[in-house]
Amino acid sequence: MKTLKILGYKYAVKKDVAANNSGWAAACDSKKMEIILPIDAQNEQNLMSAIIHETIEALSYHLQLDLPHQAIMGLEAGMYQVLVDNGVDLAPLLNGIDD
DSSP states (O other): OEEEEETTEEEEEEEEHHHHHHSOSOEEETTTTEEEEETTOSOHHHHHHHHHHHHHHHHHHHTTOOOOHHHHHHHHHHHHHHHHHTTOOOGGGGTTOBO
């Protein structure tokens, strides 16, 4: 199972059909230390963007920032673009995620 370290916490990252049926693109459960991605994500870009979004959700939780969802969405889009435009390979974020 894929794990992602966020501020020293190990989050399990997995795909789950529940994400497909719930209407949300992905989810972060900081109490269970899980990031859940939809099984039928349309492409790798969407998955990488979702991981960035859920990582920001976890940071907001652990740092007690209480960021509104709109701010998290903006940070996700901005961070994704900065990383991609500067040649950062985000593909390793997807390695090991259960299908």
